[in-house]
Amino acid sequence: MDGTFPLIESMRYLISISFRFGLILLHSFVFVQLTIAATYSVGTGYPFTSIKAAIDIATAGDTVMVYGGVYAEGNIIIAKSISLIGRDWPVLDGQHKYEVLSVKADHVLITGFKIQFSGHASLDDPCGIKVYDSQYVDIIGNELNDNFFGIYLQYSKDCIIRDNKIHSSGTEEQQIGNGIHCWKSDSLQIIGNTISGHRDGIYFEFVKNSVIWRNISHDNIRYGLHFMFSNDDAYITNYFHHNGAGVAVMFTNGVKMFNNTFKDNWGDAAYGLLLKEISDSYIFNNKFIGNTSGIFMEGTNRIQVEKNIFKDNGWGMKIQASCMDNEISRNNFVRNTFDVSTNGTLVLNTFDHNYWDEYEGYDLNKDSIGDIPYRPLSLFSVIVEKNPPTMLLYRSFIVTLLDRSEKMIPTLTPDNFIDEVPSMQAIPL
Amino acid sequence: MFNKIQKFILFDILKNRIVIAYTLLLAVLAWSVFSLEDDSNKGVLTLLNIVLLTTPLVSIIFTTIYLYNSAEFIELLLSQPVRRSKIWAGLFLGLFFSLGLSFMIGAGIPILLFVAGRTAFILLVMGILITAIFVSLGFLCTILARDKARGIGIAILLWLYFSLLFDGLVLFLLFQFADYPIEKVMVVVSALNPIDLARIFIILQLDVSAMLGYTGAIFKDFFGTGLGAVLGFLLLCLWAVIPYLISRRLFIRKDL
Amino acid sequence: MIDIQHISKQFGKFQVLKDVNLTCAPGQCIALIGPNGCGKTTLIKSILGMVIPTSGTILFNGKNIASDYHYRHQIGYMPQKGRYPDNMTIGQVIDMIKDIRNTKSELDEELIDAFRLNDIMDKKMMNLSGGTTQKVSASLAFLFNPDVLILDEPTAGLDPLAAEILKEKIIAENKKGKLIFITSHLLSELDDLVTDVVLMQEGDIRFHMSTSLLKEQTNTTSLAKAITYILKRDHVQ
Numbered sequence: 055m056d057g058t059f060p061l062i063e064s065m066r067y068l069i070s071i072s073f074r075f076g077l078i079l080l081h082s083f084v085f086v087q088l089t090i091a092a093t094y095s096v097g098t099g100y101p102f103t104s105i106k107a108a109i110d111i112a113t114a115g116d117t118v119m120v121y122g123g124v125y126a127e128g129n130i131i132i133a134k135s136i137s138l139i140g141r142d143w144p145v146l147d148g149q150h151k152y153e154v155l156s157v158k159a160d161h162v163l164i165t166g167f168k169i170q171f172s173g174h175a176s177l178d179d180p181c182g183i184k185v186y187d188s189q190y191v192d193i194i195g196n197e198l199n200d201n202f203f204g205i206y207l208q209y210s211k212d213c214i215i216r217d218n219k220i221h222s223s224g225t226e227e228q229q230i231g232n233g234i235h236c237w238k239s240d241s242l243q244i245i246g247n248t249i250s251g252h253r254d255g256i257y258f259e260f261v262k263n264s265v266i267w268r269n270i271s272h273d274n275i276r277y278g279l280h281f282m283f284s285n286d287d288a289y290i291t292n293y294f295h296h297n298g299a300g301v302a303v304m305f306t307n308g309v310k311m312f313n314n315t316f317k318d319n320w321g322d323a324a325y326g327l328l329l330k331e332i333s334d335s336y337i338f339n340n341k342f343i344g345n346t347s348g349i350f351m352e353g354t355n356r357i358q359v360e361k362n363i364f365k366d367n368g369w370g371m372k373i374q375a376s377c378m379d380n381e382i383s384r385n386n387f388v389r390n391t392f393d394v395s396t397n398g399t400l401v402l403n404t405f406d407h408n409y410w411d412e413y414e415g416y417d418l419n420k421d422s423i424g425d426i427p428y429r430p431l432s433l434f435s436v437i438v439e440k441n442p443p444t445m446l447l448y449r450s451f452i453v454t455l456l457d458r459s460e461k462m463i464p465t466l467t468p469d470n471f472i473d474e475v476p477s478m479q480a481i482p483l
Numbered sequence: 484m485f486n487k488i489q490k491f492i493l494f495d496i497l498k499n500r501i502v503i504a505y506t507l508l509l510a511v512l513a514w515s516v517f518s519l520e521d522d523s524n525k526g527v528l529t530l531l532n533i534v535l536l537t538t539p540l541v542s543i544i545f546t547t548i549y550l551y552n553s554a555e556f557i558e559l560l561l562s563q564p565v566r567r568s569k570i571w572a573g574l575f576l577g578l579f580f581s582l583g584l585s586f587m588i589g590a591g592i593p594i595l596l597f598v599a600g601r602t603a604f605i606l607l608v609m610g611i612l613i614t615a616i617f618v619s620l621g622f623l624c625t626i627l628a629r630d631k632a633r634g635i636g637i638a639i640l641l642w643l644y645f646s647l648l649f650d651g652l653v654l655f656l657l658f659q660f661a662d663y664p665i666e667k668v669m670v671v672v673s674a675l676n677p678i679d680l681a682r683i684f685i686i687l688q689l690d691v692s693a694m695l696g697y698t699g700a701i702f703k704d705f706f707g708t709g710l711g712a713v714l715g716f717l718l719l720c721l722w723a724v725i726p727y728l729i730s731r732r733l734f735i736r737k738d739l
Numbered sequence: 740m741i742d743i744q745h746i747s748k749q750f751g752k753f754q755v756l757k758d759v760n761l762t763c764a765p766g767q768c769i770a771l772i773g774p775n776g777c778g779k780t781t782l783i784k785s786i787l788g789m790v791i792p793t794s795g796t797i798l799f800n801g802k803n804i805a806s807d808y809h810y811r812h813q814i815g816y817m818p819q820k821g822r823y824p825d826n827m828t829i830g831q832v833i834d835m836i837k838d839i840r841n842t843k844s845e846l847d848e849e850l851i852d853a854f855r856l857n858d859i860m861d862k863k864m865m866n867l868s869g870g871t872t873q874k875v876s877a878s879l880a881f882l883f884n885p886d887v888l889i890l891d892e893p894t895a896g897l898d899p900l901a902a903e904i905l906k907e908k909i910i911a912e913n914k915k916g917k918l919i920f921i922t923s924h925l926l927s928e929l930d931d932l933v934t935d936v937v938l939m940q941e942g943d944i945r946f947h948m949s950t951s952l953l954k955e956q957t958n959t960t961s962l963a964k965a966i967t968y969i970l971k972r973d974h975v976q
Contacts, residue, residue: 446673
């Protein structure tokens with residue numbers, strides 16, 4: 055790859071310029087860049103009419119400034135460390151045939167473009183913007199519409215994807231790729247993007263040490279965020295709503311999930327958050343509202359679920375029998391059809407200090423902790439788990455009767471599925 | 484002519500102590516449910532349970548007892564120049580209107596005040612339909628048994644069957660046939676119980692997320708669409724009409 | 740006026756009426772007597788259309804009553820035990836029956852006045868004594884000036900004064916040419932009322948004859964004695 059050459063070249067270039075103007079080498083780098091690096095303007099009435107032509111001329115450190123208009127130039131490859139800046143929303147059109155922008159150099163900035171209609175072939179995953187094996191690529195403030203994949207990073211490092219709007223209006227899943235797709239990368243920052251209508255909003259596979267912050271991912275066909283084999287990442291303060299299947303975090307450890315909102319993910323296989331084969335992670339201060347299942351856990355170990363809100367979900371948490379040593383504490387469970395359910399009889403997870411709005415106990419010593427333990431697992435939830443069509447009888451008299459008697463004399467629900475110290479008041483979150 | 488009978492019966496029943504108590508009971512329950520629950524949807528669910536228990540019970544038992552107690556009065560009406568079917572219709576409408584009015588006053592007013600438009604509407608329609616259905620079943624009980632104690636016994640059994648035993652049977656069947664795809668069959672089965680039908684109708688308005696399991700999806704596909712809703716509504720209407728028509732047929736031929 | 744032809748009625752295995760024939764003319768006041776369970780009530784109810792005979796026909800002014808309920812405009816019925824919706828007032832009950840009959844002919848409110856019901860029109864039926872309820876029933880039967888009156892144990896439960904008022908009313912109406920049926924166990928009460936006697940036994944009519952002829956044949960002076968005589972004679976035979 056030509057990754058190192060442009061850098062040395064640009065240094066040499068800078069030195070020669072410095073000499074020409076009689077300035078010393080230590081002169082401000084910024085000043086030099088601002089005043090000396092060339093800017094090539096593209097657009098009607100500007101020196102260049104073709105973006106490709108401008109990029110051809112440009113050298114590392116230069117800026118290609120593209121003005122408003124539609125540019126259908128097929129596949130544009132950026133193999134130099136340049137800034138590609140759009141003014142007045144120039145449109146880059148892939149004509150449903152090409153990958154629109156391919157970045158194959160470090161230190162590239164792409165901002166201010168509308169990028170649309172990439173090709174659809176599934177063989178080489180054509181994208182709106184694809185970054186190949188590069189570092190320090192910033193993709194900031196673009197609009198990507200109806201591309202197969204929106205932004206695609208592979209073998210990349212230290213890249214920033216920020217404030218982009220990524221939308222696809224396709225309907226067939228095979229014709230729609232992911233919004234932001236990251237593969238085998240490291241130290242990425244995905245910040246403040248809005249993604250909708252794609253297969254997965256944000257897709258992470260083998261991505262490490264990265265952060266996903268303040269994104270909105272909604273109405274995607276499959277997952278708002280799809281996370282696999284990606285250790286030691288954090289996603290913070292994102293908003294995932296109305297995605298076909300919610301958010302999936304799988305085969306990963308060391309994930310931090312803070313302050314996100316998972317809302318209105320409805321459907322037979324829809325989850326606020328699907329956890330599969332996850333361990334040593336921390337779920338803190340999130341909101342799960344109006345999902346079929348707030349959190350669905352399978353093969354999940356040593357996870358702390360703390361101070362989250364579970365509200366208006368069909369199931370607050372579904373904890374499969376394969377989960378161990380998870381600690382669920384200080385959460386608020388409010389207005390869920392079922393707060394918790396499980397398919398097993400052995401429970402190896404602990405509940406403490408949660409607030410359950412169905413709790414009917416009392417607090418005589420006024421320590422804000424209920425004096426009798428709470429069993430969040432209702433008999434009916436166990437029945438439904440075994441035989442889903444029994445949902446038919448939800449809220450019927452017989453179910454109320456069964457639940458009541460089970461609460462008094464537990465026989466069929468696991469003994470140790472219990473919060474010994476339920477909180478009397480909702481935890482202020 | 485029959486609307487005159489109905490009018491007088493209505494006045495009579497509205498002053499009846501049991502009916503007044505029923506109205507007050509509904510009012511107390513509804514007001515307390517809505518003022519204790521800060522969330523109206525949860526209030527609706529709590530009220531749903533109450534309504535689906537008490538309304539059928541009161542409707543069927545009160546109707547049955549009222550008809551038995553009116554035996555001599557019905558005889559007097561029969562000696563008047565009126566068609567039998569009109570007497571029966573007058574009694575039915577009188578009972579249905581008065582119990583329906585009780586429901587509207589007791590539960591309807593708080594529902595309208597606390598619940599959002601569409602849900603409130605469905606809840607009221609279901610309450611009224613359930614009232615009509617169990618008044619109608621009360622007519623059937625009365626005509627099937629000459630003896631008062633036996634008639635009331637049948638009424639209580641019918642109520643027990645529709646609100647508890649039927650669902651127990653459904654639960655049993657669901658587990659017996661757990662290995663077969665019987666969800667669609669269960670949609671049909673549920674139509675055999677008006678209380679279940681009404682319950683599902685109202686729940687589809689509320690806890691959509693919970694119902695969206697596979698079973699829920701089937702129900703939503705069926706009852707959530709315009710055609711299904713109309714079909715369900717018509718089924719409930721049939722439940723109100725058919726027992727009454729059978730009882731009317733028997734009443735016309737009955738010796739008193 | 741009323742022509743009963745070959746009426747039979749069966750309740751299950753139990754034959755209540757066995758091929759009953761009876762012809763009644765205007766101006767007759769007929770005492771329908773017989774032991775309990777002889778079919779009196781069933782016969783009356785058949786005439787009123789409450790009981791539908793298994794076979795046979797009943798003609799009212801020549802028309803079969805099975806096909807048309809309008810003949811009941813011309814019948815006033817006083818049940819043995821009246822019971823009315825608890826919370827209706829006397830006034831409402833009377834208004835309702837007026838509404839139902841919807842007659843344009845003049846109303847006969849003589850009994851209402853005589854029983855002083857006007858003073859208690861606002862009383863609820865559930866609060867009335869048995870006697871007062873009977874007064875309401877009687878008033879209703881006569882209210883519409885019907886051509887036929889069917890009175891089932893009319894004086895039972897009435898105080899002597901009210902009973903007397905009712906008896907006088909019956910006699911007066913009978914004199915106007917109305918056909919009156921009375922069932923009663925108190926034969927002595929019927930003496931000065933009835934013109935004819937129908938004795939029923941085991942679902943059949945033993946005889947139907949005028950009181951004068953009956954007394955003559957049995958050589959007795961009162962109806963009670965005449966009937967007792969006949970029943971004794973049967974027993975001996």
